[in-house]
Every structure is written in structure tokens, then in C-alpha cells.
Amino acid sequence: MAGSLGRLFRGFQSFTSLPATRAQLSHPPAFFSSRTMVTLPSFLSSKPRDFSLPNSSWGPEMLRLYELYNSQCEVETEGGEKQEGSWQRLPSYNRSLKFATGGVYLSKIIQSKARLFTRNIREQGAAFEYVLFNNKEEQRCVGIFQAGHLLEGPPGHVHGGAIATMIDTVTGTHATILSGPVMTANLNINYRSPIPLGSTVLIESSLDTKEGRKTFISCKVTSTDSSKLHTESTALFLSINVSHLLRGG
Numbered sequence: 001m002a003g004s005l006g007r008l009f010r011g012f013q014s015f016t017s018l019p020a021t022r023a024q025l026s027h028p029p030a031f032f033s034s035r036t037m038v039t040l041p042s043f044l045s046s047k048p049r050d051f052s053l054p055n056s057s058w059g060p061e062m063l064r065l066y067e068l069y070n071s072q073c074e075v076e077t078e079g080g081e082k083q084e085g086s087w088q089r090l091p092s093y094n095r096s097l098k099f100a101t102g103g104v105y106l107s108k109i110i111q112s113k114a115r116l117f118t119r120n121i122r123e124q125g126a127a128f129e130y131v132l133f134n135n136k137e138e139q140r141c142v143g144i145f146q147a148g149h150l151l152e153g154p155p156g157h158v159h160g161g162a163i164a165t166m167i168d169t170v171t172g173t174h175a176t177i178l179s180g181p182v183m184t185a186n187l188n189i190n191y192r193s194p195i196p197l198g199s200t201v202l203i204e205s206s207l208d209t210k211e212g213r214k215t216f217i218s219c220k221v222t223s224t225d226s227s228k229l230h231t232e233s234t235a236l237f238l239s240i241n242v243s244h245l246l247r248g249g
């Protein structure tokens, strides 16, 4: 159990890309060394699919924004050398902890059929299509989200729970990057204008403040040209010891 916990904790750390972790891991996952993150760690027994890469269901606006941020993940210097840019694309797997731990199966907390909620539908484009980019210097995280037809709430528009899920996903990932293992303690959402099904929106998360175990984050969901505010929210994340998850909270 202690070994599993240690691996789980390292999994969290690898997700958050803490500099100290780079030195600790003898085989650092590929996303440490490349900001475009298309190669996978060699020690994985199976190749996980990275759901944050473009697929044929992505519309022109989703692709345009992906290219916009992705092009800022790696920049070329005047001398023609490649350098890390201001943004980092975050990979996304349907069994995050399994892959974060290098394929180690944590049976106590991860059931074999368990899948990340937002990545559990096989049909591309049917539900949550999204990609997250993080800007470490600005302490900002951006999600580009294309809402599929299975997310309907009010006719022709996205369900409020699906919007909340995406806000929790972007802010929760952002808080994990900033603070390590966390859980959502409070999520406050104001829905200002409905999101049409099939449309692409921007979800922007920014750090408000950190106080001890508490990470306070603000988030806005807007149209891709930022002219229309769909949703605004604030969230509180509490740092946890991973044993919190094993105890059942």
C-alpha cells in the first residue's frame, strides 16, 4: 500500500510538472521534455490515446484555436533553434492516474472499468471535445471546448451540468498544476447566456490567490472572440494528502 501511495503521489507530481520531479524520475514522461508532447514514455505497457489531439470531429473554430495556442508552445529563435514557448499543451487520457503512474494499476481506488468522466465516450465529437493549454508565467490555463450533441440541456443548448463539468475540469487541472493534489471544495457558477450545442467556446482560468491549503481560482466561459460572456465562476480547491482518496474522504 505504501508503494502504491508513493507511486500515486509521483503520478500527481508528474501531472503537475514540478521541477523537482524531473530530477526524481529516471524515465520522465515525454511531456517533460517536449512542449508539443506527442511522444509517449517508453515504459508504458500500452499506448494511451491522447484525447487532446485534433480529430476529424473538430470544427474549423476548434482547430483554429488549437493551432493558435499550439503554435505558442514552441518558438523558433533567430538562430533557428527551437525553444519552449509561453504555453504548454496538456495531454489528456481516459485513465489519467493509470498513465500518470506509468501503467501501475491502483486497484484500491481505480476500478478496471473506471474512466475519466469527460473522456468516456468513444464516438468522436459526441460529447466533450477539449484541449487545455497552461501558461506558467501568467498562471493562466485555457480550455478550448467543443460541445457535442450528447450534452444537450435546454433544446439546442449545452446542459448546465456539462458546463460545470468543464469548468471543474479546467480549474481543477489548473489548481493541480499550481498546488499539487487538490479536490474541489466549492464551485460557484453564474450562467449568463446559453451555449449553442456544437459551438466552440473558450474557458479561461486564472489564479486569484493561494492561502495555505486553499487555492482560489476564477473562470470565464466566453465565445471564441471573447465578445459574449456565457458563464463566470469562482472555485476553491483544497490541497489534500492522497491518502484522503484511499480513506474514502
Ligand SMILES: CCCCCCCC/C=C\CCCCCCCC(=O)SCCNC(=O)CCNC(=O)[C@H](O)C(C)(C)COP(=O)(O)OP(=O)(O)OC[C@H]1O[C@@H](n2cnc3c(N)ncnc32)[C@H](O)[C@@H]1OP(=O)(O)O
Pocket: 012, 015, 096, 097, 100, 116, 168, 169, 170, 172, 173, 176, 181, 182, 183, 184, 185, 186, 214, 236, 238, 240, 244, 249
Ligand atoms: C482529485 C485530484 C485531481 C487531480 C487530477 C490529476 C490527474 C489529472 C487528470 C484529469 C484532470 C481532471 C481534473 C478534474 C478535477 C475535478 C476535481 C473534482 O471534482 S474533486 C470532486 C469533488 N470534490 C469532492 O468530492 C470533495 C469533497 N470534500 C472533501 O473531500 C473535503 O471536504 C475537502 C478535502 C474539500 C476538505 O476537507 P478537509 O478535511 O481536508 O478540510 P477542512 O478541515 O474541512 O477545511 C479546511 C479549510 O477549508 C475550508 N473549507 C472547506 N470546505 C470549504 C468550502 N466548501 N467552502 C469554503 N471553505 C471551505 C474550511 O473552512 C477550512 O478553513 P480554515 O482552515 O478554517 O480557514
